[in-house]
Amino acid sequence: MTDLLLWSPYVRQLLNWGVTAGSVMVCLFVLPSRLPGMELLGVGPNWLLVWVVAWSIKRSPWQGAFAGLVLGLVQDGMTSPDPTHTLSLAAVGILTALLQKQRYVQEDFISVALIVFGMAVLAETVIAVQFSLQGSHFATQNTYRSLAEIWGYHQRIALSSAILSSLWAPVLYYPLNRWWQLVNNIEQTQA
Amino acid sequence: MYTLRRWWDRHALKLGLACLALSTAWLLRQTQSAIVFELYQRLTLPFQSVGPSQDDILANAQVQELQQRLTELDNQNRQLQKLLDYKATKPATAITAPVIGRSADHWWQQITLGRGSQEGVKVGAVVSGTGGVVGRVVQVTPHTSRVLLVSDPTSQIGVTISRSRYMGYLRGQSGNRAIMEFFDKVPDVRPGDVVSTSSFSQLFPAGLSIGRIESVDFGKSPAPEAVVELSAPLSYLEWVVVTPSTTFTPPKADAQANTPSDLQSDLQTDDLIPLVPTGLAP
Numbered sequence: 001m002t003d004l005l006l007w008s009p010y011v012r013q014l015l016n017w018g019v020t021a022g023s024v025m026v027c028l029f030v031l032p033s034r035l036p037g038m039e040l041l042g043v044g045p046n047w048l049l050v051w052v053v054a055w056s057i058k059r060s061p062w063q064g065a066f067a068g069l070v071l072g073l074v075q076d077g078m079t080s081p082d083p084t085h086t087l088s089l090a091a092v093g094i095l096t097a098l099l100q101k102q103r104y105v106q107e108d109f110i111s112v113a114l115i116v117f118g119m120a121v122l123a124e125t126v127i128a129v130q131f132s133l134q135g136s137h138f139a140t141q142n143t144y145r146s147l148a149e150i151w152g153y154h155q156r157i158a159l160s161s162a163i164l165s166s167l168w169a170p171v172l173y174y175p176l177n178r179w180w181q182l183v184n185n186i187e188q189t190q191a
Numbered sequence: 192m193y194t195l196r197r198w199w200d201r202h203a204l205k206l207g208l209a210c211l212a213l214s215t216a217w218l219l220r221q222t223q224s225a226i227v228f229e230l231y232q233r234l235t236l237p238f239q240s241v242g243p244s245q246d247d248i249l250a251n252a253q254v255q256e257l258q259q260r261l262t263e264l265d266n267q268n269r270q271l272q273k274l275l276d277y278k279a280t281k282p283a284t285a286i287t288a289p290v291i292g293r294s295a296d297h298w299w300q301q302i303t304l305g306r307g308s309q310e311g312v313k314v315g316a317v318v319s320g321t322g323g324v325v326g327r328v329v330q331v332t333p334h335t336s337r338v339l340l341v342s343d344p345t346s347q348i349g350v351t352i353s354r355s356r357y358m359g360y361l362r363g364q365s366g367n368r369a370i371m372e373f374f375d376k377v378p379d380v381r382p383g384d385v386v387s388t389s390s391f392s393q394l395f396p397a398g399l400s401i402g403r404i405e406s407v408d409f410g411k412s413p414a415p416e417a418v419v420e421l422s423a424p425l426s427y428l429e430w431v432v433v434t435p436s437t438t439f440t441p442p443k444a445d446a447q448a449n450t451p452s453d454l455q456s457d458l459q460t461d462d463l464i465p466l467v468p469t470g471l472a473p
Contacts, residue, residue, distance in 0.1 A: 010204070017208050028227050029234060032292030032303055042366065042426060043297050066209065073216035077224030078295040085296065127298060145344045153344075153365060157297040 009190070016183045023176055027051050028074065038164065043157050045164040047172065048075055049123050052089050053116050054173040056096040058180070064093025083130035088123040095119065108177070109170050116169040120162035128154040225332040232291055232305050232335045239289045239305055286310055286433040288318075291335070300343035300365055302326070302428065307334040312433050315394070320431045322423035323400040324348075324388065328433065336433075341401065342369060342425055349392035350401055350419075355379040358389050359414075361401065367425055369402065371417045378415060380407055386419050394436070 007015075027047040038044050048071045056064030072086030079085075096115060105111045131150045145153075219227065288310075292303035306312050308331045316328040318338045326340040339346050342363040350361045350371060357378035362370045371386060384404040390397035402421040409415045 013204060021212075025227075025230075028224075029231050031295045032228075032231060033235070034293050044293075046296070066213075070212050070216040073220040074224060074227070075295060077220040077222065078227060079299045079301065081220060124297070131298070149344060149364075153298075161297055 009187075012183070012186070016179075019179055020176075023172070024051060024071065024074075027172070028078070031075075031078065038168070040160040040164050041156065043160040043164065045168045046120055046123065046161050047165075047168075048072075048085075048089060049092055049120055050116055050165055050169045050172050051176075052093050053096050053112070053119055053169070054176050056093040057099075057112065057115070057173075057177075058102055059097055061094045061097040064095075064097035065090045066093070068093035083127055083134060085127070087130065088126035091126055092119045092123050095122070108173075112173050113166040113169050117162045117166040120165045121158045124154055124158040124161060128158075223330050223332075223337075228292075228303060228332050228335040228337075231303070235291050235305075239291060284311075284435070286312060288312070288336070288431055288433050290428045290431060300340040300346075300363060300425075301329075302338045302340060302431075304328075304336045304338060304431065304433070305334070306433065307331050307336050309333045311435075312336045313435060315436045316433050317395055317399070317436050318431050318433050319399065320423045320428050323402065323421070324395065325423050325425065325428065325431055327394060327436075338431075340425055342366060342421060348395055348401070349389045350386050351389035351391075352378070352380050352404070353385040353387050355384070358391060359417075361386070361419060364418075367421050368405070369419045369421055371404070371419050373415045373417070376414065377409075380404060380415075380417060382406055396436075 027050075030047050031044075034044055052064065052068050052071060055067045068088075068090030069086050072084060072089040075085040075089070096119060099115065101111055101115065128150050131145060132147055286306055288304040288306035290302050291305040294301040302325075304312070304318070312328055312331050314328055314331055316336075318325045318328060324341055326338045326343075326346065328336050329339045330337040340363065341348060341361065342365055344363050344365065346363050348361045349358070351358050355378070357373060357375055357380060359371045359373040359378070362372065364370055373380070382404050386401045386404060388395040388397055388399045388401060400422060402419045402423075405418045405420045407415065407417040
């Protein structure tokens, strides 16, 4: 902490953004891997969603939406841009920021896990709705999934993704939150 | 003016970084996150499994015996074909590739392979593993490639029942199951029948094994459906074989450049028309 205090504010801010971008990269690399213990019915935790929640929990809705947009675009590139992941992640960012958890609950671990649980269900639902709309739009084409398939599948993955994401959320949230708090404290002592 | 200046002084860096983040994300989306997968391939390199050791292969005497018989029959077959002056497509060179990642979200059934365009993998190539067809390559980067599995609901393949030659198409059902929809009202099919790719399929060469019929629902409207158990263990794949597609001609190749999503939707569905295979036409 004392080391950081001596640094120039610009370098420190760049380091802060570097750490933030680095944590996103780590999430991106864990996303396609299925490490032992991270899989339930073939579904893994949604790391980008956990990151968006961790980011938005003490920030404004705009910042949350922006993070969701950026990470959604990246995930679109990694899977398929149609339907887009930006909507679901941006919605998660906005809602998490609107909750203003820190105003009501000081405790961090369980409340974050619960928020991630709810947001994971919400994110999968947003994608499922997009799939459903697509189905009605391209009704003539067989490529698109049927409604029964979409929502049956949604039930399965929403639950397992929510359980896994919420259980693994503290792994990402705790260090990131510590870091952002540290940077915040330094900035406030210097201001 | 002064307030504007102060605002700029305070937020210039933040604004710049936000723009950078957004443009990077957009770039990643347009390039199908190629950089991410390339870096991922490098990072996972130490963890990628090496192929089965010579000992493992030797230990399994039965496998060896069957392989020898297969080679023998293969040679015989080639000689007989030569005698008959049979015109076959020349055997394509296959690329073995390690599976280095799974789908990056839950809605798509995809895998990432550790071989890319540098090693000769092309979009549209057929990917098979132990047990049968696994899927098709939908995107390549220099050292990785993304495969849409046959178990993906958007992946549709023309298939046939090996025993009775009744045709239908296969629709993925995430996991290790798929639904086969028949073209006929009353197909001759029963549980245990082998399902393979049909000659109607324009994306896959005919005769590749896909799986076995698990159960049949004759009451389904408009056409009977059967549940197919895929023979390739899609959840446990470690190594796969990539064979360049011979049947595939890129749709709209000479027209304007395709957007990634266009190309992907073209590749997902097996176009089952024309329904008369060229080999059987009079």
